[in-house]
Each structure stands twice: as C-alpha cells, then as structure tokens.
C-alpha cells in the first residue's frame with residue numbers, strides 16, 4: 464500500500480479563514496488531486512495540471528518534519544485541505560502522527576468519498592457543492608457519510624458548509640440543511656473574482672455579497688439554526704496564496 | 707422579587723458578529739446597566755444615562771411577545787447582551803421562557819458577577835476586560851465562575867473572549883488564556899473609532915488591525931489553542947446600531 468501523500472503546499476502558522484473553526488490558529492497541508500472540477504474552484508491548481516511539477520510524494524514523517532521546521536512550537540492544530548483529501552487512504556498515518564504529537568486535525572471534503580479516518584478528524588467539514596459549481600451531489604454517498612459519523616459519536620466534530628453564489632445555490636443550501644438538520648450548518652459567500660489584485664475592491668465586493676447572504680438567511684424560515692460567514696482570509700489577504 | 711428586566715433594545719433577526727457562535731442567526735435583547743465603565747465601551751448608552759428614557763421595564767412575557775412580533779418563525783436563537791446582563795437575577799425567567807419555546811440562548815458578560823442561570827445559557831461568553839479598558843479584573847470572582855461552570859458540566863457551552871487594542875492587552879489575553887487553558891479562547895480586534903460613518907475607511911482600519919492581531923498570535927508560543935476573529939458586523943455595517 465502506498466503510504467505517501469501527494470503534497471502541494473505546507474504553510475503556516477496562520478488562521479483558518481472559514482467554517483466551524485474560523486479564526487483558529489493552524490498550519491495547512493494541501494494535498495493534490497480532486498474528483499470534482501468546480502467552475503469556481505479557488506484551488507484548481509491542485510487538480511488542473513498547472514502545478515503538477517510542485518507535487519511531492521511525502522511520508523507522514525516528512526510532512527511532520529516540515530510542519531515542525533515551519534511552525535516550531537507555535538502551533539497545535541493542522542488543517543488538511545485540497546483538492547479532495549478524502550481521495551487519500553494514506554492520510555491515516557499522518558493523522559495518527561499529528562495526534563501522537565498532540566496536534567488537532569481539521570479537514571474539509573465535499574463528501575463524495577468516505578474514508579475510515581474520518582472518525583479521527585477533530586474538525587471535519589463536509590462541503591457539498593451547489594449547482595453553480597457545475598457538479599452533482601451524490602446523495603447516496605453523502606447520506607452514508609453523515610450517518611456513519613453520527614452513529615460513531617462524531618456529532619461534536621462535524622459540520623456542513625455550503626458556499627453560495629446565487630439564489631439557486633441558496634435553495635440547494637436550504638435543501639441540504641433540511642436533509643441533515645442535526646448537523647451544525649454554515650453558509651458562506653462565494654468568491655467569484657479569483658484573479659483581482661485590488662484587495663480593497665475585493666473586500667468591498669465580498670462584504671456586499673456577505674450582506675446579501677445574511678439578508679437571505681434572515682428572511683428565510685427554513686434557515687434558522689444556521690451560521691453565515693465570510694471567508695475572513697479573503698477579506699484580509701485578498702487572493703494571495705500561502706497565507 | 708422584581709421579575710422585570712430593564713430592556714434598551716430588541717432587534718433582529720440578524721447575525722451574531724462576534725465570538726463562539728460568530729455568524730449565528732439570532733435575535734438580540736439588550737439590557738440596561740453595567741458595573742463597569744470601559745473607556746472604549748461600544749454600548750455606553752446602556753449605562754451612561756444618555757438613553758435612560760429608552761429603558762423599559764419588561765416582564766419575560768412582554769419580551770417574548772416582542773421577539774415574536776419582530777422575528778415570527780424566522781429565529782431559534784436569542785442573544786442577551788448589555789451592559790452587563792449578569793447584574794439581573796430576573797433574567798432567569800426569560801431564559802426559561804425562551805427555552806420553553808425551543809429557542810437557544812447566548813449571553814455575554816465580563817465575568818464580574820455570578821448568576822445561577824449561567825448554567826442554563828447555551829452559548830456563554832465570559833469577556834474579561836484588558837488594561838486599555840481602564841477596568842480591573844476581579845480574579846477571585848472570575849476563577850469562581852469558571853470553576854462553577856466547569857464543575858457543572860458546562861464546558862461545551864462556554865468560552866472566553868478578550869478584546870485586544872494594544873500589546874499590553876495582548877499580554878493580558880495571554881495571561882487569561884494561561885489561567886484558564888481548557889476554556890475555548892477567542893481574541894478579537896477592538897474598534898477604537900466608534901463614531902466614524904465612513905464605513906469603507908473603518909473596514910480597512912479594522913482589517914489592518916485584524917492582520918496585526920493575527921501576526922501577534924501566529925508568533926506567540928503561548929497562544930496556540932486560540933481563535934482570532936474580527937467583529938464581522940462592524941465590517942459589514944460599520945458603527946450602525948440595531949442591525
């Protein structure tokens with residue numbers, strides 16, 4: 464069995480910009496590869512071939528060593544992001560190693576594949592993709608994942624997050640929330656301007672869309688037990704990578 | 707016993723802009739009165755006499771009625787804010803009434819007074835004030851509050867939040883986190899410009915300070931299990947009240 468992980472970047476410490484542990488001081492490990500190809504993917508370089516030559520096949524020990532070199536004793540939390548890290552059975556060993564060193568582990572996946580190591584993730588975000596992505600949710604798989612996690616006592620460690628670009632996406636978010644009402648639910652504003660370097664203009668635009676999304680949620684009876692968040696890293700650092 | 711609550715404003719639904727349930731769709735009930743007088747208090751009208759004539763003495767039933775009139779079936783969460791709501795023994799009945807109607811309750815207090823009803827709050831934020839406030843923390847009281855909550859199985863329902871304006875405040879935040887290491891800990895950027903109506907300038911300033919605070923946390927070994935947050939409502943709505 465291949466016990467290496469295809470790694471695209473390792474960086475931090477910084478903060479988590481999204482979702483259930485927004486603001487959390489963390490390191491990032493970004494894995495390569497995705498089974499989706501969302502129209503607005505903000506990390507398309509993980510799967511579109513453009514950063515192919517940057518991919519390194521690393522053992523859990525090598526990843527841990529690099530995290531330590533970068534973060535020293537200034538971190539106790541690691542976020543594994545992608546691409547879709549749930550494609551990688553081999554993450555099991557890295558997660559164990561991080562836990563051995565008293566580091567908490569967060570991970571986000573769209574929920575298209577299950578892995579046994581989901582049960583070990585401290586902050587697991589399932590982020591099914593709305594219609595604007597161009598992708599189709601496989602509800603059989605997603606139902607199964609949520610059920611397994613809940614049946615294994617992981618309710619305190621999971622959340623669902625839907626990125627919303629338009630009203631059709633919002634309807635999708637409503638549907639997802641109704642389907643899994645007991646899972647902590649987050650909606651987030653999508654960033655559809657991934658290339659601008661005018662950070663002030665981007666901030667204004669994202670805050671305007673955030674207000675739009677708040678207004679929608681506020682007006683909607685079926686969206687009460689909901690948290691509405693911006694991507695705080697995009698507000699602070701715009702489209703810069705590796706911060 | 708007086709079973710009325712001195713209420714200054716009731717508004718919503720909107721979102722919670724700060725702390726452990728940032729982004730949560732909620733209604734607000736703001737109570738009058740505070741035992742502190744922080745130099746940078748953003749709700750000084752609750753205690754400085756300027757809004758004295760707006761204070762209404764309401765029963766829990768009247769508050770509930772008003773929440774329903776405003777929020778209809780578009781909320782399942784109510785945030786009680788101040789002032790310092792912990793001055794009010796009479797909140798007990800309101801909290802029970804909200805729970806009777808399946809509403810969750812969040813509350814923030816500086817931790818200068820204990821109330822038995824702390825045990826019932828779903829999201830309780832203790833927000834001791836740093837040196838820049840001009841106030842002095844009574845550690846005997848704060849220790850006692852944290853201990854009681856932890857001994858009564860409330861660990862999942864509490865957090866500590868420190869607002870940071872300068873490096874001395876940051877040292878204070880470090881001290882608080884070390885004193886209560888097992889309590890989920892949040893640091894937040896302070897807003898020292900409470901009068902400007904230039905929202906864009908305020909947003910830029912607050913995001914700049916947010917980045918400064920992130921950098922401090924990132925560099926500090928004793929601040930690992932920490933979440934750093936902006937006030938998202940100030941980013942979206944500036945200094946406007948009642949949103």
Ligand code: SF4
Pocket residue numbers: 497498499500501503504505506507509545546547573592
């Ligand atoms: S699932 Fe995520 S990484 Fe994959 S294409 Fe969609 S947005 Fe990009």
Ligand code: SF4
Pocket residue numbers: 740741742743744746747748749750752788789790816835
């Ligand atoms: S404790 Fe809160 S309400 Fe009271 S003066 Fe300080 S900031 Fe204002």
